[in-house]
Amino acid sequence: MTFIKKSLTAMAAVAAMGSGQAIAEWEPSNTINVIIPWGAGGSTDQVTRAVIPILEEALNNNVVPVNQPGASGATGTRGVLDGDPNGYTWTANAIANNATYAVTGLIEDTSIDDWHIYISVAHAPVVSVPSNSEFEDFGQLLEAFQERGDSISVATAGITSSGGTAIASVADAGGFDYNMITYDGGNPAITAAARGEAMVTTQLAAEQAEMIRGDRLRPLAVLSEEPLEMEGAGTIPSITEWLPDMEITPDYFGIMIPKGVPDEVISTMDRIWEDYVMTSDSLREYAQSQGAVFDPSFGEEARSRAMPTVIHEACAYVQRGEAEIDPIDIGIDCDTRSEVR
Template identity: 75%
Template sequence: MQIQRYIKTSSVMLAASLVSGLAVAQEWQPERPINIIVPWGAGGSTDQVTRATAPILAEALDQNIVIVNQSGASGAIGTREVLEGDLDGYTWTANAIANNANYAVTGLIEGTDIDDWHIYLSVANVPVVSVPADSEFEDFGDLLRGFQERGSEITVATAGVTSSGGTAIGSLSEAGEFEYRMITYDGGNPAVVAAARGEAMVTTQLAVEQSEMIRGGRLRPLAVLSDTALTIEGADPIPPVTEWLPDLPIAPDYFGIFLPRGVPDDVVATMDRIWEEQVMNSDALRDYADRQGAVFDPSYGEEARARAMPIAIQEACAYVERGEAEIDPIEIGIDCDTRTEVER
């Protein structure tokens, strides 16, 4: 999987400044429960991995963590609440980092970018192209021809234009030169369920959101947006989409928990320590990833930011190419002419 191009294999490569900061920072002990606002519906990819991670944090902090699903506007409503809320360290958010990096590009949240967050990544996820079990499309080649011949007659269930499923079908349509009709739902899980019921002909949501429906035979996976096959526990390997679209850009879609910039330093230092000592060595989180078809790859700080930028750049420039960008990504430091990050 091309994910491996961006995944470093050792946690010892964390920035020295972060390590030294841990040694001198005062430990934070929260005095009341912490809220994590998941800006998507229950059962989706963000919700799943956040609920798998929260018990690790709760035990390490000796404090309850409350997960609040606050969906709407492709995750922007809940994310905005965290950005505009108190910076006391008791309200966090969770998401795919590319969303937080690009809300300004899509016009959903003005004036924000990736550096508004302290980043704690847990897993990398990949979208899967699936159809209902009784679909006429037997493999991705059949579906691709269907798209190219019938265009917007073919409906695609996603969690919205800026969701992982939405950006996946956008990239596929550009590479495959076809049109489609998107039906949006309040989160990845509802979109997957809708496709399994036959309300839509295709879904392009993440593997972790589809795994149970795939194992149960209600969805037929046709391709994974990767350059190597994907194995989900209890199911046959899913072929890579590059067998049909070899030039499709591939980058890992990282998910995690984010604290807004401006929270107290001791909160950040304590989270850094817990992430390195507990999350990055969690068998429970690793088992979740293996079972659901995700890649276990925790990181934090500058290393996490470096891992996040390839997908942030790819998605920002894809919005431009599809005419979905409200601002030029150069305003948040992304140059789509060179597909690189630049100084502002």
């Protein structure tokens, strides 16, 4: 037994003594697969691969990332939901995606409460254009959107992807139309924009970082309340400089384990997340280099952090006419913009 496993077993014993209820320590005997329902190189793929070595060390077990893109992340996610909840198949995504797939009709009868949530970072979308673009700042692009509408193309990973929901939110706030071109992941979308196949991309900073540092994309604005400092790329101004009333909520990413797995899987993962992921220097360095916010959490705390974005996105689908069901069916009241539990 490794030192880490001995430490975890000791913590389990202490927890059991304190609670009066013993929960066995989980020692996985098979490979754990983490389904990444997007293509390689995107934000979900990047941060999941940054977290996996931490989990492998703590569990003394193989944890394998498996890319299964399709249907804006719904294909791989559905497979995990429909699979055997034995603890060996997890998924990774933006939390708001898994929480709102039912609203868009991509996955029926699912909600945030189908998952145990482990947040690693918060990502922010960036509005960028090719380095040779006519647009020098977001103000110029906003004016062009308002005048030229859907003649301006925007590359994203799909309508429910972070880039897709970002441009929809910007368009709502700015009062314009646009032409979305979708790709099987954030990396293909930003590559297409850098090549000039699209005039704009609104994918996440983490996906765009290398293209921005390599002067292939010009960042115009970040969808956050504060400017974004990106290593090697300087300061990206907040979109609120031009759209001060735009509603902005953090877009949290992480690993999700389906409900119904054995209790010892979750009790072990909770301890690992608290003691190893939440204190990880390597994950913090990843966040700093990729323009993300290091903000790990798990359990009810993670759920409460994610819910403002879940509510915002679910109700935005209704406002844009993209909802297949009323969010009240998954416990979200869009009249009050609050959760009904």
